[in-house]
Amino acid sequence: VVKFSVNEFLAGDSLRMFPGQQLKLTYSAENMADLKAVGLPEGWKADIDLPTGSILLTAPVEKAENKTYDFMLQATGSGDATATVAFQVRLNTYDDPEGVFILNEGNMTTENGSLTYIAPDGSQIADAYKTANGTELGNVCQDMFIVDGRAYIISQNGDMAPTGTQFENDGMLVVADARTMQKKNSFTRTELAQLEWPTNIAVLDSTHIYIRDKKGIWRLDASTRQLSFVKDS
Numbered sequence: 001v002v003k004f005s006v007n008e009f010l011a012g013d014s015l016r017m018f019p020g021q022q023l024k025l026t027y028s029a030e031n032m033a034d035l036k037a038v039g040l041p042e043g044w045k046a047d048i049d050l051p052t053g054s055i056l057l058t059a060p061v062e063k064a065e066n067k068t069y070d071f072m073l074q075a076t077g078s079g080d081a082t083a084t085v086a087f088q089v090r091l092n093t094y095d096d097p098e099g100v101f102i103l104n105e106g107n108m109t110t111e112n113g114s115l116t117y118i119a120p121d122g123s124q125i126a127d128a129y130k131t132a133n134g135t136e137l138g139n140v141c142q143d144m145f146i147v148d149g150r151a152y153i154i155s156q157n158g159d160m161a162p163t164g165t166q167f168e169n170d171g172m173l174v175v176a177d178a179r180t181m182q183k184k185n186s187f188t189r190t191e192l193a194q195l196e197w198p199t200n201i202a203v204l205d206s207t208h209i210y211i212r213d214k215k216g217i218w219r220l221d222a223s224t225r226q227l228s229f230v231k232d233s
Contacts, residue, residue, distance in 0.1 A: 006026070017092070019061045020181075024055070027054070032083075036073070043063060062180075094128060095179045099119050115127060131181070132182050135170050149177065151175070152209060154173050154199075157189065172192045173209075
């Protein structure tokens, strides 16, 4: 007889995850020879590590939907002996109007900015952008604007600090899918070299991205990647 159970939840419980998030589950088993995920939902990954008795569950980013997914783990033993565990995972996207974003600028000379998300139920992701992309926002994030399903995030230093320190990140301006935080576009400090200490961003559409810096207001056209100063601003 094969006995199998997942330690992180009781029967009937469901898990909650966000796009790109990884969750490590552990299990207990008796007389088990192998374990596999049956009918894994599209885009999801379940990496099973038999020696450590763990399962690394990874939520999709591409085409992630705000819904509940069904999972089944099947343990097999000798002969035809099997045991199955079914559970559900609720995937939350970031477009709930009652959710809250907190844009963290990070230390000016030592670290990149980050984006915290707090869901209506109080669950949270410390760095939603990094969770979805595996990369980070620019140094000293300043402002964020969401329009037409896109999040525009401006940082003051981008990938290079005034001291000359180079940072590993996605640049001065990052455009992400507001539902999944998947990066859609980005602009380096070099591309936006005309900007001096940008602090605010407001967007009408992808060709009218307005950025305020210490000189005034600039308009960026994402389609041509051209930055122009707004006269008399």
